Amino acid sequence: MALQNFDPQTFLDQVWQRNALLIKNAIPNYDCPLDGNDLAGLACEDDVDSRIIFEKDGGWELRNGPFKEDDFGTLPESKWTLLVQSVDHYLPELAELLAHFRFIPRWRTEDVMVSYACDGGNVGPHYDQYDVFLVQGSGRRRWKIGGHCTPSNALSNTSGLRLLKDFSAEQEYLLEAGDVLYVPPGVAHWGVAEGDDCITLSVGFRAPSEAALLSDFSDDIASYLDESLRYQDPQLSADAHPAEISAQVHQHVKSLIQRHIDNDQHLARWFGEMMTRIPDQESMVDDSLSPEAFLLELAEGAVLQLRLGARLAFDDQYLFADGLAFPYPAEQRGDVRALCEIECGVTIDTAHRLSPDMIYALFCNGTLCFYDDTQD
Structure with a gap:
């Protein structure tokens, strides 16, 4: 299945991980495979990651699931959003959505998160550390796109939400069913539901940090090494200062580490396992x-x-x-x-x-x- 009004190679050459892009009517006549009741039912399951975010008094409040059926009867009439993670793991019809995005390596796929919002519902201005395609399933949502963010951008951690303290919109789009908005890592965005029954399907792509890659690879290497392999000194000099760590020692340790890292077959096996690993x-x-x-x-x-x-x-x-x-x-x-x-x-x-x-x-x-x- 291919997205309409869209050329994958041009996108990869000019847009991917660079700029946001709206693809109007990318999935014509899209019939969303779930509604708010379906999502609320999943949010009541113990093994499902879910949360509700409220906007009130100029701020936001987070509540984590699992929820009880009665919780949904006490929600206000506006300005709240229910989010459920990895819905494609539970609903075959939603898993089919991923076929539209196979121009991105399959091993980069994370999951499909689904949000249901009533009028005014939103999760606040923020940016993500991963690529995401925001597919409008039903209803309408207005997205404001800001600039590229860095760790220097001030954040508010109120209620555990990492929201931008300052947000300035550079682009604005109104999405309807079948429209798709791509947002690259680090780009600020803020989506607000216009009207009720607004469902957005977020197709996310994993992007482990370089720190996570290095840590995981070193752990994998260490798991295969025999404890009997120990540090051995290079040629020592009796005239050296007893407290000095010489450049020769630095080079010796660097060579030891490189000897274990410079193994293409080991790296290929580890990377494939890491990028397909699932929690639990x-x-x-x-x-x-x-x-x-x-x-x-x-x-x-x-x-x-x-x-x-x-x-x-x-x-x-x-x-x-x-x-x-x-x-x-x-x-x-x-x-x-x-x-x-x-x-x-x-x-x-x-x-x-x-x-x-x-x-x-x-x-x-x-x-x-x-x-x-x-x-x-």
Whole structure:
């Protein structure tokens, strides 16, 4: 599925991570797959990340979920917003929205956050550290776009919300159903619902900090090193001052670190695992079926599907699935690639061309699951 009135390569060459861009009628005749009641129901679930933000008295107030059904009966008539994270992990119809944005690497995809707002509802002026496409699902929202922000921009941390103290609009857009607004990292923006039943679908793309990358990679390297490997001195001089750390020692330590970092194969495996890792991966693991029982289920007609929220990537050696690297032979590259082109929640035929061992491993990892037609 492609966005209308939009050229992906021109966007990537001229706009991506540079400037905001409005794409009018990008998804013609868009029929939003959920309404406010659906979102409120999800916000009552214990394992769903949700929050409500109120604007009042010139400020904003944050309340975190999970909520109770009665909480929604006490909300004011205006100026509040309900936000629910990772809704594409629970609703197959919403997961389909991601197909419109596959011109961005799949392994950069974070999730689809959904906000429902009544008239005047907003979350205040802010900027994000990631790329986001704001898809208007229903109703109308007016967006004001400011300039590029830096850590020097003053923030207010009232109620745990990192909002800009000073905001100056440089552009202004009114979005209606099917319109898409792209906002790059660091660009200030502020969206306010005009009228009730305003639903915005935020397709976010992960962008780990350089500090997080370095920390995670060093932890990964350390996890493979034997504790018996210890620091050893370079050639010492008896005439050196006993408290001095010489330039020779600095160079020696630098060489030691570089020796462990300069491993392209290790870096490729680690990066693929990191960029497909999901929170609480252990809860996804299902090793309750033996390999024999699993294959018997398939032989008797069970159908597999890609789990909602599954994260996939591949390179020349590995299929990366939800934080784990699965090696594959060169002759299966086409099948691995085809698997990575399937959208989450879709039933799997391609997987049967992969080895039974890999299919079973992906099932145990929670990446593949049995299709349940009673949920349709």
